[in-house]
Amino acid sequence: MTTVLLCLALFTVAAAAVAMAMRNLIHSALLLVASWAGIAAFYLWAGAEFVAFAQLLVYVGAISMVVLFAVLLTRHSRLDFDREPETRGRVRLALFTGGAVCGVLVAAVLGTAPSSVPAAVPSLTVRQLGLALMGPHAASLLAVGVVLTVALLGGVVLAASARHSDPEDAP
Amino acid sequence: MSVGPLQLCLLFSSALFCVGLIGALSRSNTILVLLGIELMLNAANLNFIAFWRFGPNPAAATGVIFVLFSIAVAAAEAAVGLALVIAIYRHQKNVRLQEASQLKG
Missing domain, CATH: 1.20.5 (Single alpha-helices involved in coiled-coils or other helix-helix interfaces)
Known part of the structure; x- marks a missing residue:
């Protein structure tokens, strides 16, 4: 049960991280769709089937189409930037901020005593x-x-x- | 220290939130910033479902209903955000955030 959760989490987070690091916008959008599908699988794992199908319909079905059309409509040329010297400092700052927030969240989660888990799936x-x-x-x-x-x-x-x-x- | 399934879910959503945060802060393409914000919203939804599943009172469907409303609002947000991106693109022929420094002109 926990291994399934770990695999789902690894897949989802990895897809999202690679999507955020990619230069090609289309690939980023498709990887994010995979990540949203992973989140829907997590909802299925947790027993919230209705939410899982809502997530599939809304995100994987509708929002992905809107995003893909927006990417295609606003594509200009090959200059998909982001590697200019002025943005490097910002990337470093963003990584620092994200790492700090992640540290605070992980410390808070691990510092809390685990509650008693109900035996039955609701x-x-x-x-x-x-x-x-x-x-x-x-x-x-x-x-x-x-x-x-x-x-x-x-x-x-x-x-x-x-x-x-x-x-x-x-x- | 033993890590229960609730904490695993919370760690999962924290990691997803931070990936979205880093993406939204570091990229200069407006569409990717919007997608990072969507990822952060999804991470918050994961927390609702985790607390519904492993919380002390799973009979109340509050978490599930909140996630349904949150998905609806996120869909509205994505539609308006991408329409704004297209409007900005029509004005200045690219979607870089640094160059979107004028509201009119």
């Missing part, structure tokens, strides 16, 4: 989840729907706004 059926979502959490579900609608409309307006300003500039 069972949560989709029916229970749906009842909880439509019952006590119905208001937040509506709010999330409104947020999604407004955000997607705003995204369309933002991405299309330059097209509208062009006819006004023309005489």
Whole structure:
């Protein structure tokens, strides 16, 4: 059980780290999709099947497509930078900051006494989840729907706004 | 010291969070910065699921429901962020963060 978790963690973190270090944007995006799939596998391992499939649908299905299209639409030329002398100092600083945050987090996790683990896997059926979502959490579900609608409309307006300003500039 | 499964999950999510943080701080491509932020959000979701699975009260589905809402908000964030990236690209023909120093012009 723990070995499965270790393998999943190693795969996910390695895919994310290589994606962040790569120069080719397409390869980075594809490796990040693999990392998100690893996270979905972790949710399956933990027994949260509904969340795992939501993660697969939203991240591996939808967000990966949006990211790939954004990469393809904004690709300019071969000058995929990032190795200029001015950015080296920033990379070093980022590594230092990330290492410090990682140290603090790991020290906090390891310094806490392990709690007693419940023996049984908590069972949560989709029916229970749906009842909880439509019952006590119905208001937040509506709010999330409104947020999604407004955000997607705003995204369309933002991405299309330059097209509208062009006819006004023309005489 | 024995490391339980809950702590392993927390270490996993800490490592993922730090990878996302380093990526978001060090890269100069806007899309990669956005993806680093998405990784950090995912690491936070991992914590919710870990505490739901190994916490003292797994009967309450609070962790799972919070993760569902968080995934929805992350999807909205990604859509708006990538639309902003495309808008910036249309203005200055590249997506470097250092050169996006003007809001209008």
